[in-house]
Amino acid sequence: MPNDLKNKKLSETAKVLNAKRKGFNSSSQNHQKKNFNIKIALRKKKTEVDSKVSLIVRVFRRIRQLTIERRGVIYSGAMQLMDNVVQNVEGKDLLFDPNDYKSRYQFAIPSWARKTCALLPEQRSEIEILNMASLMRQLKIFRKYSSKMQLLLAKIVTYERFGRRRVVIRKGHIGRCFYLVFSGTVGVVIQGDEDRAFVNDEKPVNILRKGDAFGELALVRNTARSATIVCLENTEFLVIDKDDFLRLGVHKYAYEEMLERCNFMRSLEIFKTWSDEALKEVAEGGRHVELLCNNVVEVDTVLSEFVYFVKKGQLDVVRLLDLSVLNEEKCNYYSSSTKDSFQFITPNNSPCRTPHLLEKRKKTNENQLSHLYQLSLYIANKTSNLANLPGLSTELNLGLKKDETLKKDCMLSFKTSSKNETVGLGTFIKVDSLTAGQIFGLNYILSEEHQNADCKRRFILVSAGCELIRIQKSLIKSKADQSTLAKIKQRSIPYPSDAELNEIFLRYNRWRCFKENLVDRIINYNQNMEIAKKNISIQVPKYFNSNSISVDQCTWLQEEVSPLKASSNSCSSDTSRSLPSFFSLKGKIFAPQSTQRTLMITHGGIRHMKIGSDMRDLLQKTKCLTT
Numbered sequence: 001m002p003n004d005l006k007n008k009k010l011s012e013t014a015k016v017l018n019a020k021r022k023g024f025n026s027s028s029q030n031h032q033k034k035n036f037n038i039k040i041a042l043r044k045k046k047t048e049v050d051s052k053v054s055l056i057v058r059v060f061r062r063i064r065q066l067t068i069e070r071r072g073v074i075y076s077g078a079m080q081l082m083d084n085v086v087q088n089v090e091g092k093d094l095l096f097d098p099n100d101y102k103s104r105y106q107f108a109i110p111s112w113a114r115k116t117c118a119l120l121p122e123q124r125s126e127i128e129i130l131n132m133a134s135l136m137r138q139l140k141i142f143r144k145y146s147s148k149m150q151l152l153l154a155k156i157v158t159y160e161r162f163g164r165r166r167v168v169i170r171k172g173h174i175g176r177c178f179y180l181v182f183s184g185t186v187g188v189v190i191q192g193d194e195d196r197a198f199v200n201d202e203k204p205v206n207i208l209r210k211g212d213a214f215g216e217l218a219l220v221r222n223t224a225r226s227a228t229i230v231c232l233e234n235t236e237f238l239v240i241d242k243d244d245f246l247r248l249g250v251h252k253y254a255y256e257e258m259l260e261r262c263n264f265m266r267s268l269e270i271f272k273t274w275s276d277e278a279l280k281e282v283a284e285g286g287r288h289v290e291l292l293c294n295n296v297v298e299v300d301t302v303l304s305e306f307v308y309f310v311k312k313g314q315l316d317v318v319r320l321l322d323l324s325v326l327n328e329e330k331c332n333y334y335s336s337s338t339k340d341s342f343q344f345i346t347p348n349n350s351p352c353r354t355p356h357l358l359e360k361r362k363k364t365n366e367n368q369l370s371h372l373y374q375l376s377l378y379i380a381n382k383t384s385n386l387a388n389l390p391g392l393s394t395e396l397n398l399g400l401k402k403d404e405t406l407k408k409d410c411m412l413s414f415k416t417s418s419k420n421e422t423v424g425l426g427t428f429i430k431v432d433s434l435t436a437g438q439i440f441g442l443n444y445i446l447s448e449e450h451q452n453a454d455c456k457r458r459f460i461l462v463s464a465g466c467e468l469i470r471i472q473k474s475l476i477k478s479k480a481d482q483s484t485l486a487k488i489k490q491r492s493i494p495y496p497s498d499a500e501l502n503e504i505f506l507r508y509n510r511w512r513c514f515k516e517n518l519v520d521r522i523i524n525y526n527q528n529m530e531i532a533k534k535n536i537s538i539q540v541p542k543y544f545n546s547n548s549i550s551v552d553q554c555t556w557l558q559e560e561v562s563p564l565k566a567s568s569n570s571c572s573s574d575t576s577r578s579l580p581s582f583f584s585l586k587g588k589i590f591a592p593q594s595t596q597r598t599l600m601i602t603h604g605g606i607r608h609m610k611i612g613s614d615m616r617d618l619l620q621k622t623k624c625l626t627t
């Protein structure tokens with residue numbers, strides 16, 4: 001009986017539980033269904049909204065397109081606001097020009113602007129004038145004019161376009177217009193006819209690009225044209241008529257710029273003896289050039305026609321160094337990683353002709369060397385007195401092959417590589433940095449016997465962000481008096497020779513290899529120590545193994561550290577050579593104070609490296625250090 005009762009009760013509870021489970025299942029199924037339906041409904045709604053939004057976007061795009069096509073209006077309120085902001089900012093002493101970074105940068109004059117230029121001034125609407133002014137603000141020279149003048153010019157400016165070899169201005173003709181170059185390049189020829197601009201060895205005296213202007217002299221002086229201007233490629237100009245030029249006073253700006261050049265030159269010691277007339281004549285032929293960082297100013301200083309005066313910023317002088325003249329033994333100094341990072345250069349002289357570099361080059365501006373330039377190493381000393389360079393010994397064997405000093409200037413030596421390509425090994429090395437008031441190229445105006453060796457060596461001029469004045473060598477030469485020439489002769493100190501630069505490079509490279517190897521070894525050591533701790537049969541790795549790297553690190557450390565006196569400061573942050581008292585290789589002192597120590601290795605500056613307590617033990621074991 002009790003058993004029956006028990007069974008009954010059990011079956012009843014089982015029934016109840018089953019019923020509950022069923023109920024639960026059905027309710028969760030319902031819930032899922034509901035969720036699913038909501039999801040589908042939401043998705044439908046979303047696609048509907050999406051299609052509506054894309055339709056609206058398309059309609060607006062079309063309206064904008066039609067407006068631009070019909071009325072040429074692109075100058076929105078937002079654009080105007082932005083221009084105002086930029087104008088306000090322009091007055092401040094910014095380190096960069098915001099206009100250089102405008103996303104609306106045009107490489108050629110757009111069709112709406114051509115249409116505007118074709119209209120008579122009185123037919124141009126206010127918005128069209130604003131559009132034109134906004135476009136013209138891309139030109140550096142235009143930005144120098146006041147906002148009022150900009151609008152007045154935008155109202156009267158006309159458009160002209162000429163193909164390659166077309167003469168824009170012919171020397172001796174009457175001047176009728178002033179030209180602003182918007183796209184393309186033109187050559188200035190003073191002697192002979194325009195064909196000289198296209199003869200290889202007789203280059204034009206000057207090349208003008210986007211943002212440059214010409215044709216002001218004849219208008220201001222009321223004389224004949226002083227030079228012939230010929231298009232070197234398809235070139236677009238914005239043109240200002242002589243009457244407008246004089247009426248609006250544009251000539252005052254041109255005159256002011258010339259005066260600025262004149263005053264700058266007058267402030268330089270080298271031109272102190274010059275008459276005002278001579279200085280003015282030279283300044284008139286000069287041009288202002290503003291360059292962003294990493295733009296190449298001159299690819300080959302030997303072929304250059306110009307002397308460069310740094311007005312603001314910094315101009316770097318870079319030399320392409322032939323590393324293949326170093327013998328095999330010296331070449332071994334490059335660790336595999338270091339070797340990879342140096343550029344192989346093909347015989348046609350261009351630093352960027354290898355396929356992967358070409359690829360990169362295509363992506364960047366034609367005139368930029370940035371990726372190669374990163375490799376350059378800075379040498380502050382422009383004299384050949386190497387004793388002044390930190391830690392350099394002139395007795396150091398250069399590793400130059402006999403009779404293989406640099407015969408052909410800047411031409412790298414080429415070898416056939418494993419892939420049957422002719423390759424050379426070179427690196428760019430910065431030999432000088434010119435700052436405001438310094439000049440590059442004055443040496444060239446001396447007679448050949450007085451020129452220093454640098455006049456026959458090719459250097460590359462690279463802007464580190466600078467404003468330059470560019471004047472033809474011939475123009476300065478024609479006006480230079482005896483005392484100026486004597487001053488130039490006196491000041492001409494050549495840059496370090498290639499042999500010296502090679503030495504500097506080797507030393508730098510050795511230091512770099514050493515650092516890399518040291519870091520590798522520390523990492524390697526730490527990893528192996530972990531293994532060694534677990535498995536006693538494995539030998540504890542040696543940290544210093546003088547056979548495995550080309551430079552004996554112990555010697556290096558001693559060499560680096562030897563001039564240091566153990567001081568009581570734990571770590572000095574100034575740039576003079578100093579060491580914390582607890583670490584001195586020479587004195588073999590190592591005071592264990594905590595688990596972390598700072599190993600300082602100096603080479604013309606201080607470098608820090610953290611080492612752990614195991615490292616300290618190891619240094620002691622390898623007898624580099626004793627407690």
Ligand SMILES: Nc1ncnc2c1ncn2[C@@H]1O[C@@H]2COP(=O)(O)O[C@H]2[C@H]1O
Pocket residue numbers: 169175188205206213214215216217218219224225226227228229284285286287472
């Ligand atoms: N050395 C020069 N470098 C650049 N531009 C020049 C040089 N000499 C003359 N020009 C320009 O060439 C123009 C020729 O016509 P203009 O004489 O009216 O004005 C001249 C200057 O604007």
